[in-house]
Amino acid sequence: MPEWAVILSICGLYLVLVLGLGVWSGRTVSASVDGYVAGDRTLGVIVLYFVLGASVFSSFAFLGAPGWAYSRGAAAFYIIAYGTVGMVPFYFLGPRARQVGEAFGFVTQAEMLAHRYDSRTLSVVLAALSVVAFVPYLTLQMKGAGLLLSTISDGVVPQWLGALAAYGVVLVYVFASGMMAIGWTNTVQGLFMMAVAWFLGLYLPETLHGGIQPMFEAIAASDKAAMLDVPGLAADGSPWSWAGYSSAVIVSAVGFSMWPHLFMRAFTAKSDRTLKLTVVLYPTFQLFLVPILLIGFAGVLAFPGVAPPDTIVPHLLTQIELSPVLVGLVCAGALAASMSSGDAILHAAASIGLRDGIKPLLAAPMTDTRQRQWIRGLVVATSATAYYFAVFSEVGIVALLLGAYGGVAQIFPLVFAAFYWPRATGAGALAGLLAGIGVNTLFLVAPHLRPFPLHEGVYGLAANIAVFLTVSLLTPPHDRDRLRAYTHSDRLAADETVAS
Amino acid sequence: MDDQADDIPQGLVVPGLGDESRRAALWAFLVVSVLSGLALVWPVYPLAVDLTPYVFGLPFSFAWTVGWLVVMFVALVLLYRTDAPDPAD
Numbered sequence: 110m111p112e113w114a115v116i117l118s119i120c121g122l123y124l125v126l127v128l129g130l131g132v133w134s135g136r137t138v139s140a141s142v143d144g145y146v147a148g149d150r151t152l153g154v155i156v157l158y159f160v161l162g163a164s165v166f167s168s169f170a171f172l173g174a175p176g177w178a179y180s181r182g183a184a185a186f187y188i189i190a191y192g193t194v195g196m197v198p199f200y201f202l203g204p205r206a207r208q209v210g211e212a213f214g215f216v217t218q219a220e221m222l223a224h225r226y227d228s229r230t231l232s233v234v235l236a237a238l239s240v241v242a243f244v245p246y247l248t249l250q251m252k253g254a255g256l257l258l259s260t261i262s263d264g265v266v267p268q269w270l271g272a273l274a275a276y277g278v279v280l281v282y283v284f285a286s287g288m289m290a291i292g293w294t295n296t297v298q299g300l301f302m303m304a305v306a307w308f309l310g311l312y313l314p315e316t317l318h319g320g321i322q323p324m325f326e327a328i329a330a331s332d333k334a335a336m337l338d339v340p341g342l343a344a345d346g347s348p349w350s351w352a353g354y355s356s357a358v359i360v361s362a363v364g365f366s367m368w369p370h371l372f373m374r375a376f377t378a379k380s381d382r383t384l385k386l387t388v389v390l391y392p393t394f395q396l397f398l399v400p401i402l403l404i405g406f407a408g409v410l411a412f413p414g415v416a417p418p419d420t421i422v423p424h425l426l427t428q429i430e431l432s433p434v435l436v437g438l439v440c441a442g443a444l445a446a447s448m449s450s451g452d453a454i455l456h457a458a459a460s461i462g463l464r465d466g467i468k469p470l471l472a473a474p475m476t477d478t479r480q481r482q483w484i485r486g487l488v489v490a491t492s493a494t495a496y497y498f499a500v501f502s503e504v505g506i507v508a509l510l511l512g513a514y515g516g517v518a519q520i521f522p523l524v525f526a527a528f529y530w531p532r533a534t535g536a537g538a539l540a541g542l543l544a545g546i547g548v549n550t551l552f553l554v555a556p557h558l559r560p561f562p563l564h565e566g567v568y569g570l571a572a573n574i575a576v577f578l579t580v581s582l583l584t585p586p587h588d589r590d591r592l593r594a595y596t597h598s599d600r601l602a603a604d605e606t607v608a609s
Numbered sequence: 610m611d612d613q614a615d616d617i618p619q620g621l622v623v624p625g626l627g628d629e630s631r632r633a634a635l636w637a638f639l640v641v642s643v644l645s646g647l648a649l650v651w652p653v654y655p656l657a658v659d660l661t662p663y664v665f666g667l668p669f670s671f672a673w674t675v676g677w678l679v680v681m682f683v684a685l686v687l688l689y690r691t692d693a694p695d696p697a698d
Contacts, residue, residue: 186671186674189674189675190649193645193681321667322666324666325663339654339670355654358649359650382692385689386689388685389682389686392678392679392685395678396678399675530621531617531618532617532619
């Protein structure tokens with residue numbers, strides 16, 4: 110059997126395993142929206158840990174992050190830096206969200222905010238923002254999977270087929286089992302990708318340079334030494350500015366816990382304690398970014414000139430002498446990274462699209478069964494859209510995704526104020542969010558207009574907070590009954606009416 | 610607090626500050642969080658960007674970033690231990 114056939118067989122086995130696990134896992138939850146979207150609010154620490162970890166570390170972790178280290182050097186430290194404090198707000202906000210979610214039956218972030226701020230418009234705006242962020246995100250995951258399988262098979266499996274195979278599996282298990290499939294597959298995928306990352310991150314520097322320190326010393330002694338000068342290089346190869354690095358860390362840290370597919374996992378936790386413990390343990394997951402970056406650094410001197418830099422990992426795998434079985438396992442690990450984010454995003458996009466985008470616009474209430482049918486329909490439609498962009502379209506997806514990061518950070522003031530600032534009003538929230546997104550988008554498309562070379566999200570946040578504060582104080586506050594659940598969690602009465 | 614409609618506070622409301630030891634724990638945690646945030650951006654991080662000394666083979670600037678991740682982990686563990694147990698568990 111030729112090497113690529115061994116590698117592909119292992120990837121194929123992995124896909125079959127994940128498919129089986131995903132479909133099987135759905136049998137324990139109720140056939141309801143709560144079951145499909147929030148896993149009946151029963152998730153424990155281990156599953157939740159991997160769901161939060163794997164949802165965030167996507168194919169970007171296996172392809173993009175080593176690509177950053179490979180081409181931009183110390184700039185890649187930014188990826189570890191923002192995660193250091195990025196998850197901390199979730200320790201406080203997550204349990205509060207979980208409590209009101211349980212009391213009122215919320216399963217998405219926008220549902221909660223729309224209730225707190227008494228605004229359907231807000232829900233629709235948040236749904237639109239989520240979908241605009243999710244489709245390119247999912248597209249990149251599919252592209253990553255396709256790229257990996259085609260590089261590793263020497264082109265025997267074309268990119269369209271690789272993406273189709275991996276995401277066909279994702280589509281089936283998300284369609285069948287919803288949240289439970291994501292929980293259980295992400296646990297297996299997370300373990301797998303962590304093992305692979307640590308193996309490669311320690312093995313490659315050792316075999317190519319004789320160790321980690323010798324590797325960095327060799328880079329520092331070469332003509333590429335400039336890349337180790339913090340904050341590294343910008344995308345065009347010139348030194349990155351401190352203002353650019355610092356503001357990118359801040360915006361990403363603020364937005365980190367606000368990603369709607371991550372935030373809505375608060376509603377899946379079985380208790381506050383579970384959710385808090387998950388956040389506490391989270392940094393142990395993030396440590397796996399260290400070997401991930403080492404993989405990228407290992408390629409700098411050994412294989413110069415790989416373009417685009419995102420392909421450095423598959424390139425390394427085809428160049429080094431490694432048994433095809435190991436290469437197969439590594440590829441499956443990288444596929445796991447892509448699919449474990451892809452499934453979460455797909456599931457969130459469909460759930461949010463229905464609950465926050467379509468349902469508030471309809472006059473008549475929808476039955477639970479009807480809602481699940483709609484969500485499943487949207488799962489198929491979202492996959493098809495992302496697949497179209499991944500395979501047939503040449504639209505600049507990466508730019509759209511970078512813009513979305515600044516956009517997602519704009520949700521932070523709304524969530525924070527929902528629990529800690531009773532005076533915040535719906536008009537203020539909506540005006541602040543729109544101002545933030547507007548300013549962020551303006552400086553994204555016209556970067557030369559920025560007064561200082563800071564990340565556009567910083568300007569967005571400044572505008573957002575200023576408008577949010579001003580409009581809130583100028584409009585009448587919401588009545589106490591609505592606010593009580595948010596500001597006084599201990600007063601959450603069991604007889605609260607369920608939000609429609 | 611009584612239930613009058615006009616007593617909605619203008620400022621921030623943070624629950625759990627009534628208990629003194631809880632308040633101290635939250636303050637300490639906040640200080641550590643802000644410190645680690647500052648340590649990773651300008652103007653503090655530029656003071657720590659030397660290549661040497663190497664720590665576990667990593668350049669100092671790299672190890673510094675990872676080190677603050679570990680600090681936050683320890684801070685979260687300590688905060689978690691001061692939290693009252695949840696009756697639901």
